[in-house]
Amino acid sequence: MENSDYKILLVDDEPDILEFLSYNIKKEGFQVKTASNGVEGIEVAKKFQPHLIILDVMMPEMDGIETCDNLREMPEFKDVLITFLTARNEDYSQIAGFDAGADDYISKPIKPKVLISRLKAMLKRANRTKANGDNSTSSIIKFGSIAIDKERYLVIKGEDELSLPRKEFELLLLLSSRPQRVFTREEIYNGVWGENIIVGDRTIDVHIRKLREKLGDNLIKTVKGVGYKFIDKD
Known part of the structure; x- marks a missing residue:
């Protein structure tokens, strides 16, 4: 797809930042x-149907975390890329963002060329992941009572269907692709977020914790000082 095929929504309460980013992205x-x-961002998103949404964290009426959380509850935005753009670098705000279903976290200030590079890398990786899933000979992988549906981005646990945020699903898919193999943190970063994406040190840990909460503690094992592995006991 060409750049002109992609729609990007910017949500920020600072007019100068909106104008600056909008100009450089449109260029x-x-x-x-x-x-x-x-609140306005959700309404615009419903009409615009963007491929990628950039959210500021600190905003009036509804902050970025709540906005992201609300968007992820809507089926049409389940797979839309969402990244936070904020001056806040504290761990807790990053964790809250990923818990809400964000795909990435970009800190202000950021140079326009770097921002554009990050956005292109996210869109490219999302397309590659989708294409790989569509070309797979089998869209469902089963591990005991757990089934991973690559085509629908769903995990079936017993009789329950779990719709995971994009990065949680991609992390689970990566680990389960080679059961018992230990994936290093670097391999996980590159495999899920891409080599050009820079995320906080606790990003993987947050996503692993969320997967364990939803799927149980016995599927993913921590290998201290190395990384994680998926346990297939069946």
């Missing part, structure tokens, strides 16, 4: 819409 050929708070 690369992307379609861009803006909103000044979370």
Whole structure:
């Protein structure tokens, strides 16, 4: 897909930032819409149907975390890329963002060329993941009472269907692709977020914790000082 095929929504309560980012992203050929708070952002998203949403964390009426959480509850935005753009670098805000279903976290200030590079890398990786899933000979992988549906981005646990955020699903898919194999943290970063994406040190840990909460503690084992592995006991 060309840049002009992609739609990007910017949500920030600072007009100067919206104007600056919008100008630089449009200059690369992307379609861009803006909103000044979370409530407005959701309404614009429903009409615009963006491929990627950039959310500020601190906003009036509805902050970025709550906005992301609300978007992920809507079926049409389950697989849309969402990244936070914020001056807040504390671990807890990153963790809250990933818990809400964010795909990435970008800190202000950021140079336009770096931002564009990050956005292109996210879109490229999302397309590659989708294409790989579509070309797979088998869309469902089963491990005992757990089934991973690659085509629908669903995990079936017993009789329950679990719709996971994109990065949680991709992390589970990576680990389960080679049961019992230990994936290093670097391999996981590169495999799930991509080599050009820089995320916080606790990002993997947060996603592993969320997977364990949903699927149980016995499926993913921590190998101290190395990484994680998927346990297939059946």
